[in-house]
Amino acid sequence: MSKPADLVQGTLNLLLLKILALEPMHGWAISQRLNQVSRDVLRVSDGSLYPALHKLEQEGWIAAEWKTSELGRRAKFYSLTRLGRRQLQQESAAWERLSGAITSVVRLKEA
Amino acid sequence: MRLEHWFYTIPLRLRSIFRRSELDRELDEELQFHLEQRIQQEIATGKTRHEARYAALRAMEGMQQRKEECRDARRTRWLEDLMQDARYAIRTLIKTPAFTLSAVLVLALGIGANTAVFTIVNGVLLRPLALPEPDRLFLVSHMPTNNPFITPGPEMSDRDYIEFRRQDQVFESLATFGGENVTLTGAGDAVTMNALRVTPDFLQVLRVHPALGRGFLEEGQHETNVALLSDRLWRSRFGGDPQIVGKGITLDGAIYTVIGVMPPTFTFQNAELWTRMEVRLDPHNSFIRPVIGRLKPGVTPQQAQAELRAFAATRPLDKGEKRENFVTRILPLKELFVANVRKLLLIFAGAITFVFLIACANFANLLLIRGASRQPEIAIRAALGARRSRLVRQLLAESTLLSVAGGLVGVLVSVGGVRSLLAWLPSGKIPRIGEIQLDGWVLTFTFGLSLITGIVFGLSPALQATRRELREGVNAGGRSVTMRRERLRGAFVTAEVAMAMILLAGAGLLVKSFLQMRSVNPGFRQTNMMVATLDLPGSRYRTAAQMRALNERILSAMSLLPGAESVAAVNWIPLRPEFVRGDFQLEDGRHLPHGFLVDKPVVSPGYFRTMGIRLLSGRRFTERDNLSAPGVVIISEGVARRLWPGGDAIGKRISMEDEPKASDWLTIVGIVSDIRQRSLADTPSPSVYQSYLQVNQPFFLSHINFVVQSNENPAMMSAEIRSVLHKADQELPAQSVTTMEAMVANSLTDTQSQMRLLGIFSIMAVLLAAVGIYGVLTSSVLERTHEIGIRMAMGAEAKDVLWMVFRRTLILVGTGVVLGTLGAAAVTRVLAKFLFEVKPNDPFTFLAVTGILVTVAILAAWIPAQRAARVYPLVALRHE
Numbered sequence: 001m002s003k004p005a006d007l008v009q010g011t012l013n014l015l016l017l018k019i020l021a022l023e024p025m026h027g028w029a030i031s032q033r034l035n036q037v038s039r040d041v042l043r044v045s046d047g048s049l050y051p052a053l054h055k056l057e058q059e060g061w062i063a064a065e066w067k068t069s070e071l072g073r074r075a076k077f078y079s080l081t082r083l084g085r086r087q088l089q090q091e092s093a094a095w096e097r098l099s100g101a102i103t104s105v106v107r108l109k110e111a
Numbered sequence: 112m113r114l115e116h117w118f119y120t121i122p123l124r125l126r127s128i129f130r131r132s133e134l135d136r137e138l139d140e141e142l143q144f145h146l147e148q149r150i151q152q153e154i155a156t157g158k159t160r161h162e163a164r165y166a167a168l169r170a171m172e173g174m175q176q177r178k179e180e181c182r183d184a185r186r187t188r189w190l191e192d193l194m195q196d197a198r199y200a201i202r203t204l205i206k207t208p209a210f211t212l213s214a215v216l217v218l219a220l221g222i223g224a225n226t227a228v229f230t231i232v233n234g235v236l237l238r239p240l241a242l243p244e245p246d247r248l249f250l251v252s253h254m255p256t257n258n259p260f261i262t263p264g265p266e267m268s269d270r271d272y273i274e275f276r277r278q279d280q281v282f283e284s285l286a287t288f289g290g291e292n293v294t295l296t297g298a299g300d301a302v303t304m305n306a307l308r309v310t311p312d313f314l315q316v317l318r319v320h321p322a323l324g325r326g327f328l329e330e331g332q333h334e335t336n337v338a339l340l341s342d343r344l345w346r347s348r349f350g351g352d353p354q355i356v357g358k359g360i361t362l363d364g365a366i367y368t369v370i371g372v373m374p375p376t377f378t379f380q381n382a383e384l385w386t387r388m389e390v391r392l393d394p395h396n397s398f399i400r401p402v403i404g405r406l407k408p409g410v411t412p413q414q415a416q417a418e419l420r421a422f423a424a425t426r427p428l429d430k431g432e433k434r435e436n437f438v439t440r441i442l443p444l445k446e447l448f449v450a451n452v453r454k455l456l457l458i459f460a461g462a463i464t465f466v467f468l469i470a471c472a473n474f475a476n477l478l479l480i481r482g483a484s485r486q487p488e489i490a491i492r493a494a495l496g497a498r499r500s501r502l503v504r505q506l507l508a509e510s511t512l513l514s515v516a517g518g519l520v521g522v523l524v525s526v527g528g529v530r531s532l533l534a535w536l537p538s539g540k541i542p543r544i545g546e547i548q549l550d551g552w553v554l555t556f557t558f559g560l561s562l563i564t565g566i567v568f569g570l571s572p573a574l575q576a577t578r579r580e581l582r583e584g585v586n587a588g589g590r591s592v593t594m595r596r597e598r599l600r601g602a603f604v605t606a607e608v609a610m611a612m613i614l615l616a617g618a619g620l621l622v623k624s625f626l627q628m629r630s631v632n633p634g635f636r637q638t639n640m641m642v643a644t645l646d647l648p649g650s651r652y653r654t655a656a657q658m659r660a661l662n663e664r665i666l667s668a669m670s671l672l673p674g675a676e677s678v679a680a681v682n683w684i685p686l687r688p689e690f691v692r693g694d695f696q697l698e699d700g701r702h703l704p705h706g707f708l709v710d711k712p713v714v715s716p717g718y719f720r721t722m723g724i725r726l727l728s729g730r731r732f733t734e735r736d737n738l739s740a741p742g743v744v745i746i747s748e749g750v751a752r753r754l755w756p757g758g759d760a761i762g763k764r765i766s767m768e769d770e771p772k773a774s775d776w777l778t779i780v781g782i783v784s785d786i787r788q789r790s791l792a793d794t795p796s797p798s799v800y801q802s803y804l805q806v807n808q809p810f811f812l813s814h815i816n817f818v819v820q821s822n823e824n825p826a827m828m829s830a831e832i833r834s835v836l837h838k839a840d841q842e843l844p845a846q847s848v849t850t851m852e853a854m855v856a857n858s859l860t861d862t863q864s865q866m867r868l869l870g871i872f873s874i875m876a877v878l879l880a881a882v883g884i885y886g887v888l889t890s891s892v893l894e895r896t897h898e899i900g901i902r903m904a905m906g907a908e909a910k911d912v913l914w915m916v917f918r919r920t921l922i923l924v925g926t927g928v929v930l931g932t933l934g935a936a937a938v939t940r941v942l943a944k945f946l947f948e949v950k951p952n953d954p955f956t957f958l959a960v961t962g963i964l965v966t967v968a969i970l971a972a973w974i975p976a977q978r979a980a981r982v983y984p985l986v987a988l989r990h991e
Contacts, residue, residue, distance in 0.1 A: 027141060028148040046149065047172030050142060051180035058127075058184050060119025066137075069144075076141045083119055 218517025221470025223524025612931025
């Protein structure tokens, strides 16, 4: 299993795009940021992070670049492309529609 | 959106393919970096370095799998697999050189032959004309459909041309031209060549410019006797003289000033020379010529067509013309060159496609046989977990590799093929020969064809070889499987036979046509006859009297030649393309039947005797039938039968004039048999002969043929005849001196070369089909050795086994012949135009062709059948 069971299918892409929309980052930083912003609720394993990043890269949504990291070592930094920005808009819109719908279903009062 | 996507992804994919190791290194580095950070973090929580490392690796959930997933994300996995398949295929193919070689050769033959024909079709029919913006060049045609004198080509009368050109809005420029033969003297030996008389805009329309000198002056600016030379003429006759512009050359005895030389790349209907023509309104005559135009940019041919239709709807009609009898057409200029050969070339292309498909069927059968022999290997790979799709892909890689190799060799084959095809095609009939070459389109065609062949014809053998029952049991080899395999091979063989049958039937029909045509009695003598042709230039011979005097001189000189039995002259000799047809008036006031036209040869008194044309009644012309004697004619049987069915033609009077005066009436003095004037394939033509001693119009005398009947090998006289002509007038160009037999043979060359080409194609088809039959039977006998052994052990005799093989052959071939006959019956109709006195469904031909095919099939089955009959039961049973 490369994806944790508690992560809704397809949302990993959305999370990664959103995080990279803020600033370019390398893989390690992304994993730290993910845990931090989701308050450890959404755990993305180290193992599933990289295949997901590589898929996004091959879709042309994010671009990679080797730069010196804050620790003084060469690291692969990812940043959002124009195409990725558009994709992020689409996915977040879709997510909001879906989560809104689910929320309203969950809040239905039992008769 | 899509495009932007590619903008990002294509460089990525390319990098994945060509920088694979670099990417892998980067992947390692990236993961290593992550791992080290994680280890640092874990150490910070108090773990030992060893524990931290273990935890970090566990968080990765399997380092190697993750790497694989990252590589999969690159989406180039298929290509890596493909490379692997190809490498494996190359290894296995090299291990079986006999199979590889035969497959490559079969395909090289099929693809090569096809490429050769496509090269010609591409050069002649498909390539755009080698002129600037050729898609704006069109022919403008406005022709009556009911005029017996003209074959309705895409042309226009010059009267209409002038008016259309005045009104036209859609063409940038329009021009017209006419071909003629001119004789060049004073530059080496006198020579007659093709020249075009063109209106001044001709070069503008085509957008070509002389390489040297200038083009014609614009319309309205007067210039006379100016000529443009072709590059070839300039080099061969004027030594490439750079000072040629402004010099004079002699054409038909008149001096023309050279104004320019065209570039070597410019060819137009094989013309060597272009002279200027003004189209003027002539109240009496109107020439009909092709009209070419260049459309204004952005104008469609449909708009031009609409304009032309509007023009045709309003143009004033002449007496007797009906508007509905005219057709208007706007055709691509290319039509001018290729309309006559398109059908023939397409037929050859169709025929070669059959040959190609037969080669492909053989290829598929080779693959099937190979698949059968590789069963153990495939079963083992399947047992080890290879999916069927993977196995099929592997086999397809092999077949595609073979077909591409076949295509490569095929290109080499086609280079020779094009050369032979051009030699076999009717000489001088194929336009644009200079543009036939191996270009990018041809190579694309061949490569695409090879790929498709490998995949399409590799697919069913691949599916067959990987059937589940084969994959499951390593030692199954069950009978049901054998049966199914044999059925598929049999189907291919049947298809081959059917296609070979269709081709053979087509070739057979052409052979029969040729034989029929050759055995036609043309109505005149063909053996021991020499024919010399003269065109008298108008500049030297103006009057009929001058021409008659020359004829007289030549005739008497020729009759003195040793070996000359008799000599005669005629203006339009049979079997040549030029002839004169027309009508005449009857003295009794009757009108000729509608559409009844006769040939009007003008002959010397000895013509009928020399040519062996039989006199049926009355008398022949004599020397006394001259200008001072009453006018006489001799009619042919066809005229007599049609106009005087009672047999009382002799003594009746006719006239060649539209409004005859008393002296214009000519008395019929004799009736001769009909001859085939125009071609062997044409029906005998009714003719009205006049004596050249009584004809006064130069038109009827300026073109003249001398016929010499000799009592020895006529070709021996050729030099003597030439010297007689030369002595009679040294300024006359050397013209054709040939035997009548050569002329007859020449008139057969079209049919002959069609027959030869289709014959060669069908021989290829039959041989390939025979190879197919042989291959399939041989392999099936080998695979069934065991079974045959059992049969023989059970008491079957050699003849039973022989019969078993032959029966299968006959079933396959029989089915193929039936299907082929049906196919041929449907297809040979396209040949109808090329056949002579043979129906496209001629049962005799079909029967003969069937006989040939069955014989070939039995011969092909002979060796495998013998091998089957020699199976020794004990050995066979030990065969396991």
